Amino acid sequence: MALTEITYTGTGGGTFGPIPFPYLEESDVLIxxxxxxxxxxxxxxxxxxxxxxxxxxxxxxxxxxxxxxNDTLAAxxxxxxxxxxxxxNDNFTQNLYVIQELDNNSVQTDxxxxxxxxxxxxxxxxxxxxxxxTADTDAAxxxxxxxxxxxxGPPGYTNWSYTAVGGETVVGTFGSVLEYQxxxxxxxxxxxxxxxxxxxxxxxxxxxxxxxxxxxxxxLIAGDIVMVRCVNYLAADPTASYDYSRWTKTxxxxxxxxxxxxxPAQLGDxxxxxSYTPNREQVFVNGxxxxxxxDYSATNGTTISILGPILLQGDQVEVHSNxxx
Numbered sequence: 021m022a023l024t025e026i027t028y029t030g031t032g033g034g035t036f037g038p039i040p041f042p043y044l045e046e047s048d049v050l051i052x053x054x055x056x057x058x059x060x061x062x063x064x065x066x067x068x069x070x071x072x073x074x075x076x077x078x079x080x081x082x083x084x085x086x087x088x089x090n091d092t093l094a095a096x097x098x099x100x101x102x103x104x105x106x107x108x109n110d111n112f113t114q115n116l117y118v119i120q121e122l123d124n125n126s127v128q129t130d131x132x133x134x135x136x137x138x139x140x141x142x143x144x145x146x147x148x149x150x151x152x153x154t155a156d157t158d159a160a161x162x163x164x165x166x167x168x169x170x171x172x173g174p175p176g177y178t179n180w181s182y183t184a185v186g187g188e189t190v191v192g193t194f195g196s197v198l199e200y201q202x203x204x205x206x207x208x209x210x211x212x213x214x215x216x217x218x219x220x221x222x223x224x225x226x227x228x229x230x231x232x233x234x235x236x237x238x239x240l241i242a243g244d245i246v247m248v249r250c251v252n253y254l255a256a257d258p259t260a261s262y263d264y265s266r267w268t269k270t271x272x273x274x275x276x277x278x279x280x281x282x283x284p285a286q287l288g289d290x291x292x293x294x295s296y297t298p299n300r301e302q303v304f305v306n307g308x309x310x311x312x313x314x315d316y317s318a319t320n321g322t323t324i325s326i327l328g329p330i331l332l333q334g335d336q337v338e339v340h341s342n343x344x345x
Contacts, residue, residue, distance in 0.1 A: 027083050032075055044117065048088045054080050055138075174231065175199065178200040182195050183246075200231055204250050205234075206249045211245075247311065266341075271335040279337060294324070294339060301324075303318070304339075324339065
């Protein structure tokens with residue numbers, strides 16, 4: 021294939037070249053910097069050196085390419101005029117350049133020429149993809165995606181919280197979007213797990229509504245903290261297994277303001293070393309669920325920092341985590 025473009029890397033200087041490919045008109049040479057078109061440059065046609073008005077940033081990607089004007093012929097012939105070789109050559113050269121650019125910009129089915137730039141479908145679809153991807157960089161069709169995560173609905177794991185202003189009986193209509201799979205949700209008020217359905221006479225009961233709201237039978241009180249946790253799309257197969265970890269610890273003498281680590285004093289009664297997936301963990305102290313970001317901070321998967329009063333001797337701590345969903 022004929023060379024019709026070249027890529028430079030910004031060095032902090034303002035000049036690049038010479039341009040290694042021929043062109044008919046200076047206006048046929050186009051430039052992008054990090055994908056954005058620019059016209060802030062001039063070309064010395066005798067040396068083919070490009071000079072930018074402002075030097076591109078160091079490390080920037082500068083693409084210089086030819087896009088020959090094909091709206092009109094380079095030379096036009098009229099009846100009775102002489103046909104000059106230079107005019108014929110200009111027309112043939114123009115056609116040659118356009119064909120070279122089309123050839124270089126085409127996507128070959130054998131992979132010998134890959135696409136440069138974004139593929140803009142203008143709102144139309146890419147249709148009739150293979151049934152499923154076979155490599156990490158392959159595109160996936162809707163059927164394949166739906167088979168993995170469901171046709172629509174909540175994310176793989178729901179970790180939602182809301183602080184009541186007082187009087188609410190329905191949550192999920194304020195604050196961040198609530199999405200969960202009905203029947204698999206866990207709802208907590210101030211760390212206390214709530215029972216679903218009306219068969220229980222507890223202070224705060226609730227009924228799952230449409231997967232986007234929770235309805236309580238007793239209005240919330242100002243300051244109540246509602247949490248909704250849910251592992252969505254769990255298989256119905258009772259033999260299916262999931263990576264779920266549970267770490268327990270009894271706080272020793274002197275209390276504790278952090279959990280985790282590998283020292284003997286930090287070892288748990290379940291897993292020897294604390295391990296969890298951030299944003300999927302649940303931390304309980306003496307059976308009460310703590311609120312992430314308010315009562316504790318958990319970011320690295322191996323330690324947890326207590327943000328409130330330190331844990332006391334004898335406190336029972338459990339850390340649960342749905343690590344693989």
